[in-house]
Amino acid sequence: MAGEMTILGSAVLALLLAGYLAQQYLPPPTPRVIGVDLGTTFCSVGVFLPGTGNVEVIPNEAGQRSIPSLVSFTDSDIYIGHEAADFADANPQNTIYDAKRFIGKLFTPEELMLESSRYPFKVICDNGEAEFLISTNETYPVSPEYIGSLLLLKLKKMAEMRLGIPVSKAVISVPAEFDEQQRQATVKAANLAGLDILRVINEPTAAAMAYGLHKVDVFNVLVVDLGGGTLDVSLLNKQGGMFLTRAMAGNNKLGGQDFNQRLLQYLLERIHTRHGSVPATKEDLHRLRQAVEWTKLNLTFCNTSLINVSLSLTDVQKQEESSSKEHATQSILFKEEVSREVFENLNEDLFQKILVPIEQVLKEGHLDKSEVDEIVLVGGSTRIPRIRQVIRHFFGKDPNTSVDPDLAVVIGVSVQAGIMAGSWPLQVSALEIPNRHLRKTNFN
CATH class of the missing domain: 3.90.640.10 (ATPase, substrate binding domain, subdomain 4)
Incomplete structure (x- = not known):
């Protein structure tokens, strides 16, 4: 038995030594697993760079590291991202945005009518699922999954152009409140774009990983995600490398x-x-x-x-x-x-509304604000100085702003993609503890 342990120990040591030598003297391999943030308003793609431990968020041809989550249909072509944004006012009835709000969700006709009243394009109900009605040379419906697949295909091509190789594997993020059906619909969108999803990770967990919180000794993490159209607040409880979402609240009409x-x-x-x-x-x-x-x-x-x-x-x-x-x-x-x-x-009144879901998650998590170890900001709107002041005043300490809030989720997802690919240097993986009974509280 002792001999077997010695052989096993020698094998592990040899493996670690080989990895060290490869890291030091061989050129790092090209990343083959990408990290994708399919956001409601913007989306991004990144890769974990083997050997350096850094993440590169991949830009498009114009150098922009995120693209609007817009798809515009015309008589002659389909435009995606920034090109679609140019049609937002001239072709509003065929320019689809906020598709993520509809993906994988079931609606009653009354619910869908109320939700669709906010948009210039037409939303129809197909057996409880939303579809967008496009009217160009012909009239036809498209699903939220199809809209998502076009955005993901654009991100996939951006990654392939940067890496110089075909890309077929990815890790993708979703909101923590997404149920199994919404997660599977997101995976379906990725599959339509030619991507095999190795793992689905919650956006607050991804943001925490971007800040390196999976590797440090913190216990209670509050993630405030304020983007272009939604506010999501999540209270994470971390033990070791495991994250448990204790409470969620937000406002899906504030951004x-x-x-x-x-x-x-x-x-x-x-x-x-x-x-x-x-x-x-x-x-x-x-x-x-x-x-x-x-x-x-x-x-x-x-x-x-x-x-x-x-x-x-x-x-x-x-x-x-x-x-x-x-x-x-x-x-x-x-x-x-x-x-x-x-x-x-x-x-000012909208800025103050940000505190409502923050107070709610602390209440539901049975936590005093003084017990929050880290306040993590995600989403471009958290750059607004007054918003940071409101959060700082409420907690009596500065939020963590060491990571670009626009890119926090994609950075964290890319770290997880590197872990899934076995890239050097080895990272501590974040494990999420499923909480099937948790529901997000919405304040509008």
Whole structure:
């Protein structure tokens, strides 16, 4: 028996030595398992780089490391990501977004009618499942899984272009509240894109891994995920390398789009007050929305931001008096300086709403806020200084902001992809303890 143990120990030592030598003297192998974050508003793909232990989030041709979760159907082609975003105002009835809200879910006709009323495209019910009705040269339905597959195929091609090899295996993230049917629908979307999913990981767990919390001694982790359209708060309990989701709450109608809408409405009122007019075309409104988005981003780093956009305005009174639209429009160069204070005042009530699900998960998790070891921020909207101030004031300490919040989930998923691929240096894997009875509390 002692001899067998000696042989076994020698074999393990030889294996570790071989791995060490390979890591030191051989070029690192090309990653073959990708990590995918199929987000509601944006999605990304990354790889764990063997040998360095770093994650590379793969950019598209324009250098952008995330793409909008949009798909636009036209008479001649299908556009995905940033290209689809250009059609959002000109072709709203055939530009699909928020497909993740519908994937794998069952609705009553009344529920689906209420949910679909928020969108410019048509949502129909097929035996309780949502489908999107496309009207181009012909009219036909597409499923949320199909929309997801187009986005995943785009991410797959981005990875293949960067790595120079075909990619067929992936780890993918899903919201912690997704049930088994929603998870399987997400896997089906990946399969349609030619991806074999090795593991499905919860987004809060992925975010915790991005911050390296699977390797350090923490116990209670609060993940605040605020993106373009949804707020998700999760309380994780960690023991060793295992994560248990103790409580979830959120608001599926609160995010960066809502902050933009407040600023857009403010600017429309300024335009009307100054010129007695409103933007004349969808293209004008699209340009103004783009200016709003850039202003929001600029105010994250600066105290003021200048909006400078050309618009064609419709004079409502002249349009009523004249049958010719040509005589009822005017072209202007709209300039407006927006301060961070104005932006914060416009959205202060929305910022305060972020605390409602935070308080709820602490209550459901039977935890005092002083017992939270780490507060992790995920999603681009958590960059907004006032939001960080609100969270800091509530907890009496700074949230962890060491990772790009836009990329936290994809980084964590890519770490897990590296683990699944057996890449060096070996990482501590995060294990999730399923909690079948846990339900997310939603505040709207």
